[in-house]
Amino acid sequence: MTNLKKIELALIALTIGLLACAPAFAQDGMNPLIPSGNGAPPGQVPKAVPSDPLYDFGSALEGTMVKHTFSIKNTGQGYLDIQGVKTSCGCTTGDPSKMHVAPGDTTDIAVAFDTHFQKGHQVRTITVSTNDPNNPQVALTVQGIVKKQVEAVPGEVAFGDVKRGTEETKELLVNDLNPGKGTFSVGPVSNSSSNIKVEQDKRPDGKPGALIKVTLLKTMPVGPFDDSIKITTNRVPLQVDVFGNVTGDLNIDPAQVSFGIVPRGQDIVRIFKLSNQGPHPIKVLDVASSSPAVAATAEPVTPGKEYKVTVTLRHGTPDGQLRGNLTIKTDDPDQATLNVPFYAIIGQFKT
Known part of the structure; x- marks a missing residue:
């Protein structure tokens, strides 16, 4: 028998041996010769499950500290990470006992609610952020009635x-x-x-x-x-x-200027009265506007006692809401400056 023939017979024997072992590999899902039609098994994920997400403390006296411990269990197959705890107000805190929770294990969230300056029915929410893809925000609630002491x-x-x-x-x-x-x-x-x-x-x-x-x-x-x-x-x-x-002795009537809702493209005029109820006459020295869209002038009706102030919303003012102030300067030592707010909504509006 030639050497070439011997090599061929050895290869045939090796192939027969590998095929004979194939069922054993297949049983373990590791057959290297038979390609599998299934993908890789899915990753292990955590599952955050609160034991009781609502705590009703009934009633508590104002000024006392309401405390409660919530529990969140990891019923998934991967590690549960507590990524943060937020509360609905600064009077409430939440502290987790564990940040990295193994499958089947539990973390406690210790909550404290300070009732100082609180009264009546109160609701506080504690939001626990986790890496649970199906429940990334676990909401816990504390509620009850705070009774005033004084x-x-x-x-x-x-x-x-x-x-x-x-x-x-x-x-x-x-x-x-x-x-x-x-x-x-x-x-x-x-x-x-x-x-x-x-x-x-x-x-x-x-x-x-x-x-x-x-x-x-x-x-x-x-x-x-x-x-x-x-x-x-x-x-x-x-x-x-x-x-x-x-x-003081100087009074504005009305106390503010409202142009209301106005169409663009025309001047809108409003008038208010500045009256002096004091014993000494006064002068209006200047009237200034905080917006170039609004101009104002003052003219005496009764010198030293009453002024008429004319306020104009100029045409061409861009659409939108306009707010500002008029500043009136006088020679009254106690009321040298008076402020008058104004507002308007400019543009075409359809209902």
Whole structure:
């Protein structure tokens, strides 16, 4: 037998041996000789499943901390990554116990809701970002009713329009809404404006709490004002807003200029009155506009006492919303500058 013949017989034997082993390879899905019609198995993915996404705490007293722990289980086959936690307000926090959660394992989300300055029915949402392709944003909710421990009546102090140089006082009562918690004390009381005086006194009815006197002083300058009264108690702190407007001898009527909705291509004119109710005559020195689209002029009706101000919205003003201010300068030492807002909507509008 030649060497070539021997080589051919050896190759035939090797081929027969490989084919004989093919069923064993095929059983394991690794047959190198028979191509498979199936693709690669899909990747393992996580699955985020919250145990209970809603926590109703019922009711809580204002100023207390509501705490709860949510659980999110990874019921998938891949690792679950906690990529971030966001809350619907700064008064609520959410902290996960694990950022990388194995299949079958659980991460806890510890939530704390600060009820200071909250009242009534409250809802807070905690959003947990994950790498779960089917549930990338897991929403958890805390809700309940926050009951006030103390209150101020009225809840704000509104002086309205007050003539310059007038001193006016308003009062409010601080009430204890949870008398069963023991002795109730109030104080100290403070505010920011030196033109508003705040005093604390006993309630006239003898009940626990305080009577707060708020006095607008004569020194308050002309124009709108606002302030906050901070009231300390042994329950929770209170904050009461104070606001109003001091009017001077010079008054604008109407207080703002509205052109309304106007078509483009024509001048629109509005007129308002500047009146002097003080004992001394005044002069209007200048009227300026914050927009080149609006011009204004002032002419005396009764010299020193009354002026007519004519305001013109010029044609050719581009379509859209227009807002601005007129600045009126006078020789009155207390009201050297008056501001009058104006607004308009320019263009053709179809309903």
